Amino acid sequence: MKNELSLLTLTAVESKDTSHELKRMFLRAGVIALMSMTLSGCDAGGGGDTILVGEFASLTGKEATFGISSHEGTQLAIEELNAAGGVLGKKFELKTEDDQSKAGEPANVVNKLISKDGAIAILGEVASSRSLEAAPICQQNGIPMISPASTNPKVTETGDYIFRVCFIDPFQGTVMANFATNTLKAKKVAVFTDVKSDYSKGLAKFFKEGFTKAGGQIVGEFDFNGGDKDFKGQLTAIKSAAPDAVFVPGYYTDVALICIQAKQLGLNVPLIGGDGWESDTLVKIGGDAVEGHYFSTHYAADAASPKVTAFVEAYKKRYNGKVPDAMAALGYDSAMFLADAIKRAGSTEGTKLRDALAATKEFEAVTGKMAINAQRDAVKSAVILQVKGGAFKFVETVAP
Structure with missing residues (x-):
């Protein structure tokens, strides 16, 4: 920019224009300098001081x-x-x-x-x-x-x-399928999926694949919509299917209500899920009804x-x-x-x-x-x- 200013100054001085023209040329140089500084400050988030x-x-x-x-x-x-x-x-x-x-x-x-x-x-x-x-x-x-x-x-x-x-879900779904098979010794599992959630549908898919591959049986597949309040119809049908465990790949607000209503209906088998369960709100809403259930997640604070x-x-x-x-x-x-x-x-x-x-x-x-x-x-x-x-x-x- 210094060279540009010098060139403009020299051009103005060497010409036989009036002092008004000289001022106009300096003003033009100032505008160019200002534009240059403005543009240089617009680099995508990394061109400034932060x-x-x-x-x-x-x-x-x-x-x-x-x-x-x-x-x-x-x-x-x-x-x-x-x-x-x-x-x-x-x-x-x-x-x-x-x-x-x-x-x-x-x-x-x-x-x-x-x-x-x-x-x-x-x-x-x-x-x-x-x-x-x-x-x-x-x-x-x-x-x-x-x-x-x-x-x-x-x-x-x-x-x-x-x-x-x-x-990712293929790994998480397989982890929970193996946990159900090897740790819980479950032979029959029902799957309860939030059909409005890509997360829930994906996790359900990979759990089912992993569990059946390990020799387990899916005794029922049931749906809910995230945000529902009444799950008793589906849970009654799940209880009738007599599973050893229920896989619920949902988010904590829905899961807490599902656990409460499952307990009310006497569905006394482990409910298992994924990382969507992990929130203090699960316990705040679910209370005693969420006790003893399991989920997969990414880390343990007590590790x-x-x-x-x-x-x-x-x-x-x-x-x-x-x-x-x-x-x-x-x-x-x-x-x-x-x-x-x-x-x-x-x-x-x-x-x-x-x-x-x-x-x-x-x-x-x-x-x-x-x-x-x-x-x-x-x-x-x-x-x-x-x-x-x-x-x-x-x-x-x-x-x-």
């Missing part, structure tokens, strides 16, 4: 505890990264939008985070249905998206800019590993003694995974960042050591927890 990362989560609505937990974990990671100096000589700025647990909102807020705010990457969502809505937008814009906890395989099938730090212990202590200090659940741990891991990839890429440019994320062969996450496979899914272990004494207790770890 690196802007977008996050979308269900902070209100039906699955709000998921979104709040994942956001708190993400926020803690960003704060720790910034306290350590950030990456590439810059601090992170986290811009979070609430999708209200509603269809349609993920597209709105992610479009805003990319087009208006200039996010260099997107973190979110927990629910697979909402991640599936946002993923095509990130893919079309060449912006990497990292889901903390969406386990439906279709999420990363959207394209090569879409990643996750959790295991005795140094990384888990450090995370739990930091989280409790930051959030008034609150014990972090799996969604909080995965939110934390998603932000740390992004920061690690930025360091390795040496850039926040979309293509370079995508390539660094895809090249991850070993990353030490709170939720366990993981690698990213060719489908951009995390390869890692799962844990089984049991509701016991109003808390979630570690039962066993299952390797991939």
Whole structure:
């Protein structure tokens, strides 16, 4: 810009124009300089003094505890990264939008985070249905998206800019099928699926495949719609089928009511599910009715590993003694995974960042050591927890 100013000055002086013309030329130079500075400040989230990362989560609505937990974990990671100096000589700025647990909102807020705010990457969502809505937008814009906890395989099938730090439903479904067969010694299982949820339908599919492959029998398949309040008709039919266990791949609000009504009907067999169960609200709503039931998830807060212990202590200090659940741990891991990839890429440019994320062969996450496979899914272990004494207790770890 100095050379441009000099050239304009020289042109103005060498001409025999009036002093008015000279002033006009200097004004033009100033406008050009201002435009240049404005454009240079518009690099996608990484050209300023901070690196802007977008996050979308269900902070209100039906699955709000998921979104709040994942956001708190993400926020803690960003704060720790910034306290350590950030990456590439810059601090992170986290811009979070609430999708209200509603269809349609993920597209709105992610479009805003990319087009208006200039996010260099997107973190979110927990629910697979909402991640599936946002993923095509990130893919079309060449912006990497990292889901903390969406386990439906279709999420990363959207394209090569879409990643996750959790295991996927084929693995989780097989884990629970093997648990039902080997630990619970179940021979007959009924499956109760939320037909409005991609997460629930996917998990049910892979559980059924795994259980029947192991020699088990599916004695009934029953449906509900997420948000229903009365499940007694289906549960009465399930009881009549005399299963040894019931697989309920749903979210905690529905599961709690299902457990209450199952107990009222005398359906006294283990109910088992996936990571959609994990919320304190499950126990708050379900009370004694959820006691003794099991679910698979991504980590156990009472696991005795140094990384888990450090995370739990930091989280409790930051959030008034609150014990972090799996969604909080995965939110934390998603932000740390992004920061690690930025360091390795040496850039926040979309293509370079995508390539660094895809090249991850070993990353030490709170939720366990993981690698990213060719489908951009995390390869890692799962844990089984049991509701016991109003808390979630570690039962066993299952390797991939």
